[in-house]
Amino acid sequence: MAGGGDELKLLGMWASPFVMRVKLALSFKGLSYEYIEEDLGNKSDLLLSSNPISKKVPVLIHNGKPICESQMIVQYIDEAFNATGPALLPTDPYDRAMARFWAAFIDDKFLASWIQAGRGKTEAEKAEGLKQTFAAIVTLEAAFKECSKGKPFFGGDSVGYLDVALGALVAWMRTAEVRHGIRLFDATRSPLLEAWVERFGELDAAKAVMPDINRLVEHAKIREAQVVAAAASS
Ligand SMILES: N[C@@H](CCC(=O)N[C@@H](CS)C(=O)NCC(=O)O)C(=O)O
Known part of the structure; x- marks a missing residue:
């Protein structure tokens, strides 16, 4: 294989x-x-x-x-598979540690608050989730600047570990935009990430595995209805 x-x-x-x-x-x-x-x-x-x-x-x-x-x-x-294809984690130990740190931040702060924005029990909880999501994006914008060192990707000239960690959320970001009109990475809050998201989405290797957004939109509607129904019956 x-x-x-x-x-x-x-x-x-x-x-x-x-x-x-x-x-x-x-x-x-x-x-x-x-x-x-x-x-x-x-x-x-x-x-x-x-x-x-x-x-x-x-x-x-x-x-x-x-x-x-x-x-x-x-x-x-x-x-x-270090002998196959490009290396994803940086070779420098400090840069490797930073890549792992920011990947944990993506899950623990950015994604966790974004999930709260969608699934919070009250409107206030959802609003707080969205506020925290935007705060995490501002922090991630600074992380991009630090990790990319002025180059197109978190990994530098080519994609790396953080591009993969965050790039996996791109299809869901597009889905949120279609469904709720919320653009998470935009020119005012995060101009570097806004440019990055476009660049990442254009990569052939990314396009090859990205799910269809319309299918994801329909899936998200069904999931949301299930979450609402489960909350109502508990
Ligand atoms: N921290 C895990 C999260 C994986 C996860 O939440 N997977 C979900 C699908 S998006 C799942 O398998 N859910 C089934 C379940 O919770 O029973 C990872 O990074 O792999």
């Missing part, structure tokens, strides 16, 4: 931004793999046995050995 006798299987769900990270990393590295779509309402035995801790996708199975958690998987791909 991946070449050199390696067998790679990815357990995923098409709309998941976490799965998208792994697809992007494999795509940028030029690695081939078998993709297995999971029904998260009826998880396969392979998923349950491969990720007994959280039972979530993505799971990458390399020669029979499962790796879980999107960020760990992308790091693993970069290390296990």
